[in-house]
Amino acid sequence: MKRKLLTALALCLALAASAQAEDNFTLALARNTLTAAEETFTYAIPKQLGYFTEEGLSPTILQTDGSTAALQAVASGSADVGYASSAAIAAAIDKGVGLKAFAGITVKWPYFIGVPKDSPIKTIADLKGKRVGVISLASASYADLRANLKIAGLTEADVTIIPVGAGARAAAALKADEVDAIDSYSDSFTVMRQNDVDLTLLERPAEMEKLFSVTMVTSAKTLETRGKELAGFARAAYKGIVYTQLYPDSALALAFAEFPQLAGAADPAGQDAKNTAEAMKIALGDSIPDEQDPAKWGEWLNLPAERWEALLTFAHETGQTEKKLDVAQVWDASLMPEIYKFDVKAITEKK
16 A cells, blocks of 8 residues: 555656646747747747757747837746847846846847838938838837937937838838838848838948847846756757758748748648748848858857947947946856757758
8 A cells, every 4th residue: 555655656746747847938929929030940940849858848938019028027937038129138127127138049130221112212311301110119120210310310300200010010001101111120021022012221330230139038036046947948949040041941841830820831832831931031040140051150149248238339329228238237148158069960850
């Protein structure tokens, strides 16, 4: 009888441990819909490939209404890690929220100002007196516009700023002649083009080239107590980025398997699937170097202090932070050596 009780107790403990392992890590996504962006190649694809399982993780996604909401989820403990705008992370830390960016996701600044092909607007300075669409007044596109205007010697008063959303909604605003230009991100412009709105992207100031956008963030407490899990999550995500670069067709099929709500999932040979593949490729381009061979990337998402300096200057000068923060207040690269403990050459296609 005693042996049966011990066996039953051991079984219960094993089941409890298994249940805990099946739902032990939460990612807060800074959008309330799933798209063909970083959530595909850093979450859906590595999850389908078993990369998270190899790290002892079974993550789930918490969808939120933007970077601020994602950061609130991380700060409150509702999520272990968040994907958020780097400038929004700085703004939260400036307000005293206990957060730390610990791993990069993008290496490029994806925001541009686009105008119709036949527009007389040729430079940022030509925006004076024009109507410019932004995603929202709480978005990074709004901050990007303000920075571009300032560098060009203009102010917000010199233009009319209109929130128009992104992608298809922004395309509709242009078709309806509600705006003369749009400030948005790269894969949003891809969706606009797929909606028959092909824009010319204005040349942006050199000062903007050092900026970058989405970054992994966690709470100071989680960084201290769950460093192993954070490193494992980021390592699996980075392997997903490499896999997507090496095997894009397989990666698309894996993304559809994890996110069947993506356009084209029901008809992988159809136009919607082709559009999703194009959007994913554009989004991936913001997360990788110009070099196409992952074996030559090195620690490509371990961004140097000078780039964080540029980002924090941007955040301060655009009014997102009250004071100019030091890099160490925002960025902690201590997990990077562990995150990059994987062999790119060992990443092979799933058949």
